[in-house]
Amino acid sequence: MTALVIIEGVVILLLAILVVGLLRSHADVLRALHELGVNPHERTPLGGAAGNFEIATRPGVPEPRAHADLGAHDIAGSTIDGGSAVVSVAGVDHTTLIAFLSSGCSTCADFWAAFEHGEADQIPGVSTRLVVVTQGPELESVSTLAELAAPGLTTVMSSEAWDDYGVPVSPYFVLVDGPSGRVAGEGAASSWPQVLDLLRKAVADGGMDLRPRRTRREFLTGSQREERADRELATAGIHPGHASLYPETLDDVEGDGDDD
């Protein structure tokens, strides 16, 4: 009984020390916030010199969007051939990477070249689609775009889309999660590998499902099934030419059963 009382006393003492430590830590945080000009109880910045500080990005780094609107907008505009197009990115079953490029910016040239060389096909996950969006024809050189845009690239000219997404600079990339219709990530990048790296992180952070959607042809022809069967047979030690693949009698087929 005495031992229990002693143990209980020790536990209470440890808890008391823990509470005191937390209160001190809390006081330190409040003091630091106060020195920065923030009064958490009033939820407004304090006046004075300390209250005039501003958070800013480093020079050369684009500012984040002023009013972050995380809702995605479908893209509608004209096409390089003089036609028009609408690309749905919200409420769809795939992820869309929107690349805001220009015909004039030098950094964009690297991306145009990368896409021409088929690097857009290496986007993580088969279910991620790429759409290149430039400003409208009134702000772009359509003839230059016709030379830059690869035939296999979905390219839409839409100043409205630039406004919808508040694009601060080009090149700029926005990743849209189709099922939720929300922007999963966005930012500027100077090279395509950098975009891919950011994309992988955004996908991992967001827990997004980028598993490939099986097409009807794949489902019907069973092209994936054949590969899977080969893989499972190899795992079981059955390779091309294995005797079990060429039974000559029913006993060969039912050999295992006979053994039992």
Place this chain on the structure above:
Amino acid sequence: MSTNIESFGISVEVPDGWNGQIFRRPGDAGAQPQAVDEGDSSTFPVVHVGNFWLPAVRGDFGSGAVEQMSHDDVLVCLLEYEPEAASTALFAHEGIPRFTAGDFDPRTMQRSVAGMAGAQAFFRVNGRAFCVYAVVGSYARRSHLAPSVNRVLEGIEIG
């Protein structure tokens, strides 16, 4: 809700969540379909509207996209022909047609894909000749999918 796209005298209401494009093949920029001379290499406007992702490279009748369709998908293709064709018997039907489930047939597919079905009709509007070709991802579900095709057709206006 829908988004309107308009080019070459054709206006299309694309339903929300769908993709659509009005285009012409390279080499014919600037030529209005009505003004194309005989012997001109220009092609005529093509409209593609689908409730799935449309790959950038597609044939006029949707090849390249049809292969990507699942059983709930629908693709509507509208193709214009030379104005002279509008006076032929093939294009005698006036106005944009509608399809019933019975119009869809696997044998109407431009390129046969198991399980899918297509429907095709020729017509004219304002002296312009057109063909509309629609594909449903599932022949078994054609009754369910045909109204989606007609919804797109109802949203097309030809000037």
